[in-house]
Amino acid sequence: xxxxxxxxGPDRGGKSTQANLLRKYLEAAGxxxxxxxxxxxxxxSEGIRKILLDPENSVSPRAELLLYEASRAQHTEEKILPAxxxxxxxxxxxxxxxxxxxxxxxxxxxxxxxxTVNNIATHGLQPDLTFVFxxxxxxxxxxxEYLFSDRLELEGNxxxxxxRQGYKELVKITPNAVLIDADNTxxxxxxxxxxxxxxxxxx
Ligand SMILES: Nc1ncnc2c1ncn2[C@@H]1O[C@H](COP(=O)(O)OP(=O)(O)OP(=O)(O)O)[C@@H](O)[C@H]1O
Ligand SMILES: [Mg+2]
Numbered sequence: 001x002x003x004x005x006x007x008x009g010p011d012r013g014g015k016s017t018q019a020n021l022l023r024k025y026l027e028a029a030g031x032x033x034x035x036x037x038x039x040x041x042x043x044x045s046e047g048i049r050k051i052l053l054d055p056e057n058s059v060s061p062r063a064e065l066l067l068y069e070a071s072r073a074q075h076t077e078e079k080i081l082p083a084x085x086x087x088x089x090x091x092x093x094x095x096x097x098x099x100x101x102x103x104x105x106x107x108x109x110x111x112x113x114x115x116t117v118n119n120i121a122t123h124g125l126q127p128d129l130t131f132v133f134x135x136x137x138x139x140x141x142x143x144x145e146y147l148f149s150d151r152l153e154l155e156g157n158x159x160x161x162x163x164r165q166g167y168k169e170l171v172k173i174t175p176n177a178v179l180i181d182a183d184n185t186x187x188x189x190x191x192x193x194x195x196x197x198x199x200x201x202x203x
Pocket of ligand 1 (some may be wrong): 016189
C-alpha cells in the first residue's frame with residue numbers, strides 16, 4: 001500500500017528525530033519503507049543541497065527558488081515516484097510546503113508562482129499526509145546548541161517568526177496536513193504521529 005508521508009516545519013523542530021523513529025517503527029511492523037529528505041536524496045540533489053546550505057554562498061532569491069525546485073524534480077522522479085510504484089511507504093523530510101514557507105512567506109514570492117513551479121517539479125504529486133512540527137523559539141538555541149548552523153539557520157529570529165506564522169497558515173489551507181506541537185517530548189510526539197497515521201488509515 002503506497003503512501004507518501006511528509007515531515008515539515010522550521011529548522012530544528014524534530015523532523016529528522018521523528019522521521020527516524022517512524023521509519024524504525026514501520027520497519028519493525030513489517031512495512032517496506034523509504035526514508036529520504038529534501039533538498040537531497042539523490043547524488044544530483046545532494047550536490048544542490050551543498051550549494052544551498054553552504055554559509056559561504058550568496059544565493060539570490062530566484063536562484064534559491066529554482067535550485068530547490070531542481071533538486072525536488074530530480075528527487076521526485078528518481079526516488080519518490082519509483083518507491084511509491086513499488087508500494088513503499090515514503091517518509092520525506094521537507095517537500096513543497098517548505099518552498100511555500102521559505103520562498104513564499106520568507107522571501108515574498110507570489111504563492112501562485114510557487115504552486116506552479118512546485119507542480120512542475122513534482123508532476124503534481126501530493127502527500128497523503130503532511131506533519132508540520134512547530135516549536136517555540138526558545139527551544140531553537142537549546143536544541144541546536146551543538147549543531148552546525150547552515151545558511152538558512154543563520155537568518156535570525158525575525159525570519160524564524162515569519163516561518164512559524166507561514167507554516168501555521170499553510171497547515172490550514174493544505175489538504176491532509178496536521179500541526180504537531182513540537183515543544184513536547186520525543187516520545188509524546190511519536191505517539192501523536194502514530195495516532196494521526198491511524199486516523200488517516202495509513203496504519
Ligand atoms: N521533542 C524534542 N525535545 C527535545 N529535543 C528534541 C526533540 N526533538 C528533537 N530534539 C533535538 O533537537 C535537535 C533538532 O532535532 P532534529 O534534528 O530532529 O530537527 P530537524 O527538524 O530535523 O532539524 P533540521 O531542520 O535542522 O533538519 C536535535 O539535537 C534533537 O535531538
Ligand atoms: Mg533534519
